Amino acid sequence: MEKATFAAGCFWGVEDAFRRVKGVKSTVVGYTGGHTDNPSYKDVCTDLTGHAEAVEVEYDPLEITYDQLLDVFWSIHDPTTSNRQGPDVGSQYRSAIFYHTPEQRAAAEASRGKLEESRKYNNPIVTEITPAGQFWRAEDYHQQYTEKHGIASCHVEC
Numbered sequence: 017m018e019k020a021t022f023a024a025g026c027f028w029g030v031e032d033a034f035r036r037v038k039g040v041k042s043t044v045v046g047y048t049g050g051h052t053d054n055p056s057y058k059d060v061c062t063d064l065t066g067h068a069e070a071v072e073v074e075y076d077p078l079e080i081t082y083d084q085l086l087d088v089f090w091s092i093h094d095p096t097t098s099n100r101q102g103p104d105v106g107s108q109y110r111s112a113i114f115y116h117t118p119e120q121r122a123a124a125e126a127s128r129g130k131l132e133e134s135r136k137y138n139n140p141i142v143t144e145i146t147p148a149g150q151f152w153r154a155e156d157y158h159q160q161y162t163e164k165h166g167i168a169s170c171h172v173e174c
Contacts, residue, residue, distance in 0.1 A: 025101025
């Protein structure tokens with residue numbers, strides 16, 4: 017098994033999208049990329065912790081490649097909006113790839129470059145690509161939220 021970590025707005029919807037992908041074995045929503053230890057959802061919603069709402073994906077590389085996970089990531093959000101996705105606004109909703117290996121970093125940068133060259137978007141891609149750091153698991157009620165509540169969207173503001 018290998019690990020990948022992505023932030024693409026509200027983590028409920030991001031997790032739901034990755035849970036549907038063959039080869040993804042588990043997902044955990046949480047907070048990463050900031051400077052506050054063991055933040056709560058309420059802390060992250062202040063936009064003062066520096067953390068992004070993120071999803072840690074455990075996947076089987078024999079069933080799905082990291083490049084295919086990147087394709088999912090790019091397809092589920094707008095990577096051109098800085099610190100927002102839809103109605104959700106704040107740095108916790110930023111677009112980010114948190115790489116775990118030098119190979120993931122190279123793949124993420126190549127993937128972003130390919131997307132930029134495609135001219136799919138009129139605006140520049142603002143997705144950050146940064147080393148994975150401490151990942152703080154979100155509260156249990158956030159885990160698999162859309163599945164537990166039978167909803168298809170996660171556009172709820174803090």
